[in-house]
Amino acid sequence: MATTLFPWSQATSYPDFLKRHLDNPKSDLQNDSTYCNLMMQRRHLNCQRGNTFIHASEHQLTSICNSRGKNLDGNQTSKTLFPITICTRGKGLRRVFCRYKGKSKIKRIRVTCEKGLPVHYISHA
Numbered sequence: 483m484a485t486t487l488f489p490w491s492q493a494t495s496y497p498d499f500l501k502r503h504l505d506n507p508k509s510d511l512q513n514d515s516t517y518c519n520l521m522m523q524r525r526h527l528n529c530q531r532g533n534t535f536i537h538a539s540e541h542q543l544t545s546i547c548n549s550r551g552k553n554l555d556g557n558q559t560s561k562t563l564f565p566i567t568i569c570t571r572g573k574g575l576r577r578v579f580c581r582y583k584g585k586s587k588i589k590r591i592r593v594t595c596e597k598g599l600p601v602h603y604i605s606h607a
Contacts, residue, residue: 485526496599497603500540501525503603508537508567518569520583529580530571536591537565546597557604559592566591566606 511517522528551558566589568581594602
């Protein structure tokens, strides 16, 4: 089972986590790359290396930190699969003209929880 780490996906609080990672239902755009380019701008994340958007309800996300997650190294891994969109900044582009490639997946996600709420997206597998 492969895991991809996104150390640049820092959030510091539950509201920050939601702003940075939650998009439910997924915004209906032409394709995943168009989705990523627009969402990264809308969320004021433009020109960052990347981000992962989770297409699930707040209840589904918070359940990872409680009954629907598996504790591993102090972080919680979801027991169920989540629809996500992974946005990665294109290589070789100047930071002024950042463009993203997007890819939709259905994966387990791993988060850091504080007081029963997700505050940091770690990875997907």
